[in-house]
Amino acid sequence: MWGNFNFKVASSSVSGRSGGIVTIWDPRVFSSKRVISFGNLLIVEGAFVGSARTTFLINIYAPQSQVKKKRLWDYIRNFVTQNAGDFIVFGDFNAVRFPHERYGTCFNQAEANDFNSFIHDCGLVDIKLGGKAFSQFNKRFTHRSLLDRFLVSDGILGTFPYLSGIILSNLWSDHCPIILRNERVDYGPIPFKLFHSWFEIKGFEEVVTKAWNDNTGLTSHNPQLRFKDKLKRVKEALKLWHNSYKSKQCLAKINILKEIDQMDALLDACSDPFQLATNRCIHIKTLEQMESLEAHNQAQKYKKLVHSLGDENSSFFHTAINRKRKKLQIEGVMSDGIWISNPIQVKETFLNFFVNKFKHSPNSIIGTE
Incomplete structure (x- = not known):
């Protein structure tokens, strides 16, 4: 299947009309330790070459009965809880998560709730699938469903951050083959960095609008090049505006702090401090607003730093970022x-x-x- 005969295989026994389950892997990529096989489940425990972390490949062919499916979800849930490592759960789940994943047949909300609860309780991520919208068809294409998928743990996303699945065409089977691959897709650099706090600053929209509407020097008739040049012009205008704004804010903050110190000295000797106290409250409020904007910027900078460099003490944030990246990619x-x-x-x-x-x-x- 991949151009050589260097492979290993594990299989489960025949169950009814099912011919069993087969998992094949290349020992140069994945090293197996043990195999667990019964009924609708085939588990291969091992590790990817070069990694000491245990990985479980869980191949599933779920039964049709809702009761039996629930028993299968409970078994896998307990297995994931009792075993430390990473998990790749894949195969024919014979269940859908949402109504749009089934066409031509009735959607079972209770069955979907059991399936979604199983995914959530195990901490698994549903890999987005491209290509066709459904993975299973009947002969007349009147019934279509997304029954086949890949569910992976957060540790797998950390090792393979660019996982994606593609549903291929089916020629003979009623199910489509699916390829799971780790391929980085680079759409090029983002136009420029933008802080969310800028939208709250007076004058930001005017700077962007003026730079965007300025067509001076835009001689190209190619719409893509004109769009790029406009973004470049907006970037340069925002850079100048931000440097000027930052300098003014720094000077204003120093002046406010000096005035607060002067007011504190006057309040100690003043017999009627009402007006001074009012002015001091106004200055404190202005200072809080300035520091709030700075805090938002620092939080955005830290989030980008953690994403790029990593932080051994923030696994939770790494998990959240990886999940969000997979969702938006x-x-x-x-x-x-x-x-x-x-x-x-x-x-x-x-x-x-x-x-x-x-x-x-x-x-x-x-x-x-």
């Missing part, structure tokens, strides 16, 4: 029935879509640049 796009994952082609597909959507219409009364 663009794996690819379907265009004319073809799954596209190349970043350059994905960008072109998005551009062509919006160009066609917003192109000038003969009946339009609104001009475009």
Whole structure:
């Protein structure tokens, strides 16, 4: 299957009409220690080469009965709780999580709740699947479901942060093959860094609007190049504005602190401190607002630093970041029935879509640049 005969295999026994479950792996990539097999479950315990952390490959062919499925979820839940290591749970779960994952057949909310509770209790992450929307079809394509998937633990995401799945075409089986791969997709650098606190500062919108509407020196007729040049101009304008604003804020903070010290000295000798106390409260409130904006910026900087450099004492934050990254990551796009994952082609597909959507219409009364 991968061009050589250097592989190992584990299998479960036949169960009814099911021919059993088979797991095949390359020993140069994964080293096995023991195999647990029964009924609808095949577990291979081992470790990826170069890693000392134990990994469990749990291959599933879930039964049709809701009661039996619940028993299977309970067994795996207990197994994950009682064994330390990373987990990759995959196969035919014979259950869906949400109504949109089933077409042409009735959606069982109770069964979905059991399945979702199992995923949540085990701390597993459902890997997003690209390609086709469903993994199982009947012969007439009137019934479609997403029954096959990969569920991984947070440790797997830490080792393979760019995991993605692709549902391929099915030619003979009623189920589609799925490829799980760890491939980094680079869409290039982000345009520029932007702090959330800037949106609360007076004058920020005016700077962005003025820089964006300034078409001086934009000679290219290529819309992509014009868009890039506009973003570059906005970046330069924001950089100058932020440096100026930061200098003014620093000077204003020093002056406020000096005035507060002067007021404190006057309050000790003043017989009627009402007006001084009022002015002092106003200065304190202004100082708190300035420090609040600085705190927001520092929090955003720290979050970026932890994401890039790592912190051995913040595994919780690493987990949250990895989960969010998997949720927001663009794996690819379907265009004319073809799954596209190349970043350059994905960008072109998005551009062509919006160009066609917003192109000038003969009946339009609104001009475009």
